[in-house]
Amino acid sequence: MPRVLIVEDERKVRRGLEEGLAGVGYEVEAAATGPDGAQLGRDGRFDAVVLDWMLPGMDGLEVLRALRAAGQSVPVLILTARDAVEDRVLGLDAGADDYLVKPFAFAELLARLRVLLRRGQPDRETVLRAAGLEIDLLRRRVTRGDAEIALAHKEFALLEYLARHKGQAVTREMLGRDVWADPSYALTNVVEVYVNLLRKKIDAPGERSRITTVRGVGYRLEE
Amino acid sequence: MTRSIRWRLTVWNAVGVAVVLVGFAALVYWLAGRAFRQHADRTADTGFRLVETDPRVATKPVERAKYWVREFDEHMGVRAAVYGPDGAALAAHPGVTGRGLNAEVVGRRSETDPEGQRWRLAVESVRAGDQELRVLLMVPLRDQDADLAALGRAMLIAVPIGLVATAGLAYLLARGAVAPVEQLRKTTERITADRLHERLPVRNPDDELGQLAGTVNTMIGRLERSFAEIKRFTADASHELRTPLTAIRTVAEVALAGTPTADELRDIIESVLEECGRMARLTEQLLALARDDAGVVPRPLERLSVAALAREVVDTMRPLADAKGVTITFAEPAPPAGVRGDPIRLRQVVVNLIDNAIKYTPPGGSVRVGTAEADGTVRLTVVDTGEGIAAEHLPRVFDRFYRVDKARSREQGGTGLGLSIVQSIATAHGGTVSLTSTVGVGTEAAVSLPAGPPA
Numbered sequence: 001m002p003r004v005l006i007v008e009d010e011r012k013v014r015r016g017l018e019e020g021l022a023g024v025g026y027e028v029e030a031a032a033t034g035p036d037g038a039q040l041g042r043d044g045r046f047d048a049v050v051l052d053w054m055l056p057g058m059d060g061l062e063v064l065r066a067l068r069a070a071g072q073s074v075p076v077l078i079l080t081a082r083d084a085v086e087d088r089v090l091g092l093d094a095g096a097d098d099y100l101v102k103p104f105a106f107a108e109l110l111a112r113l114r115v116l117l118r119r120g121q122p123d124r125e126t127v128l129r130a131a132g133l134e135i136d137l138l139r140r141r142v143t144r145g146d147a148e149i150a151l152a153h154k155e156f157a158l159l160e161y162l163a164r165h166k167g168q169a170v171t172r173e174m175l176g177r178d179v180w181a182d183p184s185y186a187l188t189n190v191v192e193v194y195v196n197l198l199r200k201k202i203d204a205p206g207e208r209s210r211i212t213t214v215r216g217v218g219y220r221l222e223e
Numbered sequence: 224m225t226r227s228i229r230w231r232l233t234v235w236n237a238v239g240v241a242v243v244l245v246g247f248a249a250l251v252y253w254l255a256g257r258a259f260r261q262h263a264d265r266t267a268d269t270g271f272r273l274v275e276t277d278p279r280v281a282t283k284p285v286e287r288a289k290y291w292v293r294e295f296d297e298h299m300g301v302r303a304a305v306y307g308p309d310g311a312a313l314a315a316h317p318g319v320t321g322r323g324l325n326a327e328v329v330g331r332r333s334e335t336d337p338e339g340q341r342w343r344l345a346v347e348s349v350r351a352g353d354q355e356l357r358v359l360l361m362v363p364l365r366d367q368d369a370d371l372a373a374l375g376r377a378m379l380i381a382v383p384i385g386l387v388a389t390a391g392l393a394y395l396l397a398r399g400a401v402a403p404v405e406q407l408r409k410t411t412e413r414i415t416a417d418r419l420h421e422r423l424p425v426r427n428p429d430d431e432l433g434q435l436a437g438t439v440n441t442m443i444g445r446l447e448r449s450f451a452e453i454k455r456f457t458a459d460a461s462h463e464l465r466t467p468l469t470a471i472r473t474v475a476e477v478a479l480a481g482t483p484t485a486d487e488l489r490d491i492i493e494s495v496l497e498e499c500g501r502m503a504r505l506t507e508q509l510l511a512l513a514r515d516d517a518g519v520v521p522r523p524l525e526r527l528s529v530a531a532l533a534r535e536v537v538d539t540m541r542p543l544a545d546a547k548g549v550t551i552t553f554a555e556p557a558p559p560a561g562v563r564g565d566p567i568r569l570r571q572v573v574v575n576l577i578d579n580a581i582k583y584t585p586p587g588g589s590v591r592v593g594t595a596e597a598d599g600t601v602r603l604t605v606v607d608t609g610e611g612i613a614a615e616h617l618p619r620v621f622d623r624f625y626r627v628d629k630a631r632s633r634e635q636g637g638t639g640l641g642l643s644i645v646q647s648i649a650t651a652h653g654g655t656v657s658l659t660s661t662v663g664v665g666t667e668a669a670v671s672l673p674a675g676p677p678a
Contacts (some may be wrong), residue, residue: 182571
């Protein structure tokens with residue numbers, strides 16, 4: 001199981017992340033200060049680091065530079081309450097691999113972490129399987145058993161995204177940003193309407209929907 | 224203090240007056256000197272004419288010459304000498320011969336004798352019968368010099384006194400002129416954030432100070448409105464954040480007080496998450512608004528086509544309209560109008576306007592989206608056949624957190640910031656947004672942006 005280091009000074013957030021990541025099967029260690037985080041991270045045991053920016057002792061960027069200076073190429077996800085483009089650039093320039101603005105959805109943190117852990121292993125899958133569906137990415141075809149399901153362009157993109165995150169909740173913000181390439185849509189009912197259109201096409205009549213609404217979070221496609 | 228306007232005005236005034244006074248005194252002194260010399264010359268002219276018009280000079284030159292030399296000395300205090308055609312003196316005052324003066328050069332000049340006495344020396348040829356005599360006259364300048372010296376002394380006293388007097392006057396004038404400015408400053412200083420309702424007194428709105436006071440008053444008025452706006456905004460924002468916080472607190476406390484079942488707990492946590500989502504969206508929008516207000520451009524501007532953007536948003540949102548039974552159409556313009564802008568922010572304008580239009584249009588209605596270009600302006604219009612907005616609400620719909628139907632908007636997940644965001648994005652792009660509406664007929668929202676190069 002992948003080992004993840006969490007460096008976060010806010011106790012509740014740190015505990016929440018520890019329990020949440022342990023709950024989905026990661027081996028988690030946590031540090032509450034910058035120097036502790038840099039110390040723990042230096043020996044290379046971790047597959048990913050979740051690093052808060054504002055830390056006592058040493059800030060997240062300094063920890064990150066210390067890790068990179070010590071030759072650690074471990075993927076680092078920076079957490080911050082600062083959401084200015086220049087901050088983002090600063091973080092990525094310092095060697096961060098991704099950047100998540102607080103308050104983030106835990107579902108999104110999980111998704112980003114999975115991407116970081118897969119890094120270096122290119123996605124060679126051309127056919128995704130989820131919820132009894134077969135999604136052929138090359139021919140852009142979806143089949144349920146022998147029946148082919150005709151999907152509009154955006155419906156296909158939505159299904160592909162849900163299938164890549166099958167069994168996990170994804171938020172409306174993630175869908176708005178990643179499927180529609182614009183977070184504006186997350187503030188409207190666009191995501192909801194498209195999910196309903198997709199449900200009508202992929203669900204078998206009379207059955208429970210393959211796409212579950214996770215109240216307060218978003219949507220989840222069955223495995 | 225030495226750098227105050229009052230002092231500078233006084234000093235400049237004094238310097239100016241000093242230059243004028245000294246120049247004037249010098250001119251008067253010089254003119255007086257010239258007048259005195261001319262007076263002496265006229266005395267000499269009189270002398271020459273007396274000799275010239277004496278008929279006996281031609282017949283008895285030596286005798287008459289002596290007579291005139293004596294006569295001049297006794298009655299005019301003028302020393303004289305008369306020379307014959309051969310240059311020999313016919314008669315001469317001892318003060319002339321004693322100094323060895325001759326009459327070879329005709330003309331006038333000023334001379335100082337060894338005793339320090341100044342004279343005006345005049346030499347002229349005078350015809351007497353058939354011979355040419357030379358007459359030399361020495362007119363004393365003693366009295367004139369005394370007068371000139373007295374004038375000089377008077378000026379040396381009068382000029383400094385005049386200078387001091389005008390400087391003092393200038394100081395008083397400057398102080399008088401600057402006093403209202405000082406008054407203005409003191410009053411302005413008294414007006415602090417909590418006394419913005421006060422205004423400066425305007426004595427004469429047409430003079431410079433009155434205009435300054437008027438300008439400052441206008442500025443205070445703007446400040447007052449901004450402060451009121453900020454106060455209202457802060458109150459509204461905290462209210463908006465308190466609402467979800469209250470919801471979270473209530474459900475959590477109630478849950479803790481009772482013995483909820485697992486399903487009930489789940490329901491409680493889900494509702495807490497919903498409220499968190501609402502707060503997260505709200506803070507994100509507030510941040511975006513603050514950024515637009517501060518004029519921060521998060522991304523470089525691009526050339527883009529509003530028509531293409533609108534078409535894309537209409538296509539994306541069509542299922543939303545379909546689901547509600549509302550028809551949405553897009554009128555293709557030709558050629559597509561281009562602007563310079565941030566595609567993400569401008570898309571948000573289109574999304575917000577269309578989202579509103581669909582939300583407030585009943586099933587069976589329609590939403591028409593169109594773009595047009597005229598006079599260097601690209602215009603995006605979203606026309607709906609919705610319920611419309613009453614006239615009393617129209618002026619305030621762009622205000623932050625202003626909702627026409629508070630309960631319903633919140634229920635539909637609205638933050639009350641949608642149109643404020645549209646306006647601030649349009650403004651940040653150098654454009655405007657307007658809303659016209661008739662209750663029961665529909666609403667037209669129009670965004671105008673300055674046309675850029677075609678995309």
